[in-house]
Amino acid sequence: MTDSLYERIYEVVKAIPVGHVATYGQVARMAGIPKGARQVGYAMAALGRGAPRPEIPWHRVVNAKGESSIGAEQIKRLEAEGVPFDERGRTDLRVYGWTDYEEEMLFS
DNA sequence: AAGGTGACGCCCG
């Protein structure tokens, strides 16, 4: 719980709806860190290191290709809540990708 | 204090 930067990232991740996923870059942008995709990944990695944070659905964060960056554990969790992965380990972001109110505005 | 390290992403062959 070091500072507000990670907290902002965690807030965004907590907002990802069940059955949907968001990319690292997307989370970064939504947290106000345009070039911070890596920081998001680092923040996720930090979850396993220090204090436990079971309220944060880290498994709903995938890379820009729609793949899991961590492996089977994540895929298992996502499929359990209705997000399918193909044999190549990818999920369809066009279908399961998360779009919040703010972002939907950009499409209009 | 300086340099190494990523749960990333984009641009090019």
Add this chain to the structure above:
DNA sequence: ACGGGCGCCACCT
């Protein structure tokens, strides 16, 4: 579609 290379930037030692 896919791999390689480079840029990014907060964290850790």
